[in-house]
Each structure stands twice: as structure tokens, then as C-alpha cells.
Amino acid sequence: MSDVELAEVESFALDHTKVLAPYVRLIGVEHGPKGDAISNFDVRLVQPNAGEIPTAGLHTIEHTLAALLRTRFDGLIDFSPFGCRTGFHLIAWGEPGVETVAAAVKSSLQDLVDRIAWDDVPGTEAVSCGNYRDHSLHSAKEWSKQVLDQGISLDPFDRSRLA
Template sequence: MPEVESFQLDHRRVVAPYVRKCCVLDGAHGDKVTKFDLRFLQPNAEAMPTAALHALEHLLAGYLREHLDNIIDISPMGCRTGFYTIVWGDVAAEEVKVALEAALNQVLTAEEVPAANDLQCGNYRDLSLFGAKEYAKYVLEKGFSTEFYK
């Protein structure tokens, strides 16, 4: 099995919430892609309910793009402790942190979850705006760091 970057992280030593620059990949034509770990909750101690995580995914898909250019994707982690985001270029973790905090502040005032219908979402019944707001508030109060190990 090829090496998986996230499996190299010692999940026992990290302190969430944080924004971690995982890697910068160089493409065959000189392009660069950066992957980030946007960790909201402490691994192996906390996990978001799927409806809150799913709603945050929908909300951040739009709001994060308003504050950070060149996003390729934002996806929830299977462990439900945060998200991965991938961007074009070599981007600093601090820039992503500032953008994430701005996007989460928008989540706090959201009145609906975008694309919460059967046309645009494959599981539209499993969304919680209330839950998304609660977790946004929780991580904003704790504060994100770009330092991730104790």
C-alpha cells in the first residue's frame, strides 16, 4: 500500500483545533497543490454528528471560497473530527486559518444550508444547521492554531 500522509500523523499528540499544512505537491507541468488538515475536534476523544458535519461541509463549500482563492475541494474527514481542503498553489497555513475563521463566522449567521434538496445533495435529509452553528461557535471560541503537536 502506498504511504498515506495522514496516517503518518500521530493522532495521540495533536491538539485541536488547528490548521495544518499537510503537504505541497508538484505537478508534472510545474503546478503546485497544497493539502490542509482543518481539525475541529480532538481525535479519538470527540466526533461531530454526521448531520452537523454534513451541514458544515455545505456551508464551508461556499463561504470558504469567498475568503480563500483557488480552492479545489473541501471534504469531511471520515473520523468526523474536521475537514481536508485542497488548493492550487503553495499557500500558508495562516492564510487558510484566517479564511476559515471568517467562513465560520458566516456560518453563525446562516439562515439555511445551501443545496439542501434531493437534486443537489445525495443525503439532503441528514443536515443540521443548528449543529453546524454549534460546532462553528465551539471551535471559534477555542481558537484555531497553526501549531498542532503538544
């Protein structure tokens, strides 16, 4: 091992073999120098190390939910995919509860499945996306249906409390 100093990252300390996806989990809350709170959530859609959402579907879920979630609660800063393609970081101002975030994710996924057409997906042209050719609404809808069929847990280790 080298002598490079690395900070501990909470998400890498999580035992990915014990979580039960889909779920929404509060990773943590950071407070700025003026007391501002920023909350970081793990929105896990696929069981880690058991599968992953193909990039085109994940990309379309990202773009669509980034827009839909902003209509469901105030303070969304970012909705970004994990590199492992099993879910997303959701970053928000303040301290919204897991229940609030899970309900917003669930209703957004339901809209993606039921109401979103290709023309509704934001950022699918070269001027608005850095990889505009890598989208699939079909894949996004299929993966979203799977998540909704399983239900979104409010606890990463216990599926008895669903949103």
C-alpha cells in the same frame, strides 16, 4: 498481514494522540508535471479520539464552508470531511499559507454562526445533494461556536499561535 501493497498515507502517519485541535496544518504540496502546485491542509476542528461532529452537523459545515471559503481565497479545489468526523481536508491550487487558510476558516465559521440561515445553506435538496435529509444547521452552528471559542491554532502541537 497480506501481501497487498499499500502506499503510505501521510495523515495515517500523524500521531493523533499528540495533536491539539482545533488547528490548521499543511499536510503537503504536490507538484504536477507542468509545475502546478496543489496544497492539502488538515483542518481539524475536534480533538481526535475525544469526540466527533455528528454527521448532520458535519454535512452542513461542509456544504456551507465549501461555499464561504471560495469567497475568501482563490484556488479552493475541495473541502471534504474526514471519515472520523473530526475535521476536513482542504485542497487548494498553489501554496496558500497556513495563516491564510486558518483566517479563511475562522471567518467562515464566524459567518456560519452569526449570519447563515437555513435558506443560505447550499445543497440541501435531493437534486443537489446525495443525502439531503442529513443536515443540521443547529448542530453546525453549535460545533462552529465551540471551535471559535477554543481558537484555531496555526500549529497542530502547540496552541500558543492562534489564528
